[in-house]
Amino acid sequence: MSHTPSLPASRYQRYATTMSATHLKAMQDHARQNPEEFWLEQARRIHWHCKPSKGFRGSFHGDVSIKWYEDGVLNASVCCIDRHLTTRGDQVALISHREGRPEAEQITYSMLHERVCRLANALTDLGVEKGQRVAICLPMISEAVVAMLACARIGAVHVVLFGGFSAEGIAERLMDSGAVLAITASEAKRGSKTVPFKQTMDEALLKCEQKSTVHSVLVVRTSEAAVPMLPGRDYDYHDFVDTFEPDFVPVVVSAEAPLFMLYTSGSTGKPKAVVHATGGYMVWAAYTMGMVYAQQPGDVLWCTADVAWITGHTSVVYGPLANGGTTMISDSLPNAPHAGRWLDLIDQYKVTMLFTSPTAVRAMMADGDDVVQAHSLATLRLLGVAGEPISSDVWLWYHDVIGRGKCPVVDTWWQTETAGIVLGPVPGAQPLKPGSASTPLPGLELAIANTKGQIQHNATEGSLCIAGSWPGQARTIWRDHDRFCKTYFSMVPGFYFTGDGAKRDEDGYYWITGRMDDVINVAGHRLGTAEVEDALATDHRLLESAAVGIPHPVKGQALIVFAIIRKDATTQPTEAGIKLLVADTLGRYATPETVYLVPDLPRTRSGKIVRRLLRKIASDEIDSLGDLSTLTDQDIVQILCTAVHEKK
Numbered sequence: 001m002s003h004t005p006s007l008p009a010s011r012y013q014r015y016a017t018t019m020s021a022t023h024l025k026a027m028q029d030h031a032r033q034n035p036e037e038f039w040l041e042q043a044r045r046i047h048w049h050c051k052p053s054k055g056f057r058g059s060f061h062g063d064v065s066i067k068w069y070e071d072g073v074l075n076a077s078v079c080c081i082d083r084h085l086t087t088r089g090d091q092v093a094l095i096s097h098r099e100g101r102p103e104a105e106q107i108t109y110s111m112l113h114e115r116v117c118r119l120a121n122a123l124t125d126l127g128v129e130k131g132q133r134v135a136i137c138l139p140m141i142s143e144a145v146v147a148m149l150a151c152a153r154i155g156a157v158h159v160v161l162f163g164g165f166s167a168e169g170i171a172e173r174l175m176d177s178g179a180v181l182a183i184t185a186s187e188a189k190r191g192s193k194t195v196p197f198k199q200t201m202d203e204a205l206l207k208c209e210q211k212s213t214v215h216s217v218l219v220v221r222t223s224e225a226a227v228p229m230l231p232g233r234d235y236d237y238h239d240f241v242d243t244f245e246p247d248f249v250p251v252v253v254s255a256e257a258p259l260f261m262l263y264t265s266g267s268t269g270k271p272k273a274v275v276h277a278t279g280g281y282m283v284w285a286a287y288t289m290g291m292v293y294a295q296q297p298g299d300v301l302w303c304t305a306d307v308a309w310i311t312g313h314t315s316v317v318y319g320p321l322a323n324g325g326t327t328m329i330s331d332s333l334p335n336a337p338h339a340g341r342w343l344d345l346i347d348q349y350k351v352t353m354l355f356t357s358p359t360a361v362r363a364m365m366a367d368g369d370d371v372v373q374a375h376s377l378a379t380l381r382l383l384g385v386a387g388e389p390i391s392s393d394v395w396l397w398y399h400d401v402i403g404r405g406k407c408p409v410v411d412t413w414w415q416t417e418t419a420g421i422v423l424g425p426v427p428g429a430q431p432l433k434p435g436s437a438s439t440p441l442p443g444l445e446l447a448i449a450n451t452k453g454q455i456q457h458n459a460t461e462g463s464l465c466i467a468g469s470w471p472g473q474a475r476t477i478w479r480d481h482d483r484f485c486k487t488y489f490s491m492v493p494g495f496y497f498t499g500d501g502a503k504r505d506e507d508g509y510y511w512i513t514g515r516m517d518d519v520i521n522v523a524g525h526r527l528g529t530a531e532v533e534d535a536l537a538t539d540h541r542l543l544e545s546a547a548v549g550i551p552h553p554v555k556g557q558a559l560i561v562f563a564i565i566r567k568d569a570t571t572q573p574t575e576a577g578i579k580l581l582v583a584d585t586l587g588r589y590a591t592p593e594t595v596y597l598v599p600d601l602p603r604t605r606s607g608k609i610v611r612r613l614l615r616k617i618a619s620d621e622i623d624s625l626g627d628l629s630t631l632t633d634q635d636i637v638q639i640l641c642t643a644v645h646e647k648k
């Protein structure tokens with residue numbers, strides 16, 4: 001925990017009109033005393049075709065069942081668009097900036113309505129039905145937002161896939177989700193690199209062979225480059241979609257109908273698709289973004305997350321649009337073509353709220369204060385981060401240098417499974433502590449358990465759990481409810497287990513210490529070390545491997561691989577080859593920082609690899625290796641230390 005003094009709520013006067021400390025306290029009391037009434041009240045933040053009369057129904061015990069607002073009926077695209085048409089049809093809903101184009105596109109709520117309806121008609125024409133899955137694999141372009149909302153409009157379930165996944169990774173997810181249609185782009189530019197979206201999708205579909213259920217592919221042409229199209233399967237997005245009517249009667253669904261599923265990493269190899277339900281998710285997106293970001297007319301919120309992550313779903317699309325705000329997307333990089341590129345865009349598009357990752361803040365910090373000082377940044381009034389721990393010095397730099405000391409910094413802790421902010425300050429209503437994700441939003445009760453699964457009270461440290469459900473909670477893991485129950489509800493019976501460690505101080509503020517399982521967080525991307533090891537196991541020249549995360553000054557954590565080559569291998573795997581194998585299997589984002597080819601790994605007498613030790617060795621912290629007496633072979637430690645040291 002940091003000893004940096006906290007910053008009083010009164011410092012952020014501009015937020016005083018949004019919510020006072022008294023109002024926040026009243027909400028917290030109401031939520032505790034009458035949760036059913038509290039959550040039904042929050043449900044009024046969105047538009048319902050039939051208003052719900054029930055709040056939560058279900059249990060965290062046994063065959064876990066989670067239902068919210070089950071008698072409510074709605075359509076998520078209506079909540080995000082139609083609802084605002086009479087009051088703010090001409091207000092900009094989406095600013096879409098594309099690097100290399102002179103001006104960003106300003107898409108009003110009316111324009112968004114037209115585009116979403118055309119695509120809803122096109123998808124229906126192609127035979128997509130309510131409940132079916134549609135895979136969306138697009139760069140940060142307006143069609144990505146339109147595609148998500150069009151799926152919602154026809155009651156289909158979107159599965160947004162990250163453009164950084166390999167063909168293998170996409171194929172696996174297409175087959176697992178049973179997607180019937182895919183929406184992709186020809187290619188995307190990332191700085192000087194070209195990302196071949198369509199080519200990767202084609203390869204993925206080839207890999208699926210007979211197992212793919214995808215019958216159609218819509219392709220957004222993002223450049224002049226020629227794209228091979230398969231007649232009868234592939235359609236040019238605009239040539240096809242723009243011919244359809246700009247109106248579509250929304251398909252209403254019951255609150256528990258799935259809105260989307262999203263793949264995320266866990267501590268076992270296979271990625272899992274977390275399923276989110278329409279009603280609860282929409283209330284949660286509106287509530288959490290309304291409490292912490294509280295967009296006012298004129299605010300431009302730029303959340304730099306890719307739509308393929310939960311932050312992209314809730315803080316780029318559903319939250320801001322449900323609340324009638326203006327949201328911005330951009331396909332730019334923070335430091336290409338030059339350092340300070342994102343700062344240019346903040347000034348150019350008068351961004352008032354910036355929401356990014358600690359990795360991006362650390363990268364801006366590394367570029368130096370001069371780059372920041374060369375920009376006005378006068379429109380900014382709120383700064384946010386999520387995705388990984390932010391240290392108090394980086395928090396303060398963000399606050400003092402980017403925010404010029406006048407913008408509150410909101411560090412929000414949440415997960416794909418929580419769908420929206422769980423821990424985060426309500427700016428103007430409570431003090432901010434640099435480096436802390438603050439306190440739970442009203443209606444959420446957090447708990448800290450010790451290693452035996454017992455709940456600890458007052459100031460303490462342990463595993464972070466959530467007592468009781470919240471509307472945005474994931475309902476299940478697609479086609480694997482057992483895994484859902486085991487992963488999240490078996491560690492501390494009756495509680496949702498987050499997988500993160502946390503400290504709670506005497507004021508009830510939480511300080512996240514990081515994952516406690518074998519999930520690492522590289523630049524805000526969750527990665528299971530087992531996924532990496534499974535990928536390496538496909539190279540039969542490798543006997544065994546171990547992947548660990550170690551601290552990295554910019555990315556938060558870096559992925560390090562130790563691999564043992566089989567003695568009988570006829571050819572020698574190289575470090576570069578191993579990196580490529582991981583990138584090909586999982587995606588470029590998972591490329592290991594360093595690979596060590598080693599004769600063995602440190603093991604306990606029962607044969608378990610001692611990862612704690614590998615982390616220390618890989619970070620070159622050889623003075624604090626601790627007790628080595630439980631190892632079968634202590635000499636291996638010295639050999640690994642030398643291997644690491646030689647590379648430094």
Ligand code: 6R9
Binds near residue numbers: 388
């Ligand atoms: C929103 C998102 C979830 C994991 C989570 C935790 C880490 C997220 C954080 C944070 C420290 C924060 N995490 N927010 N750690 N401080 N403010 O990132 O979802 O991709 O599912 O990752 O990210 O470890 O468990 P997701």
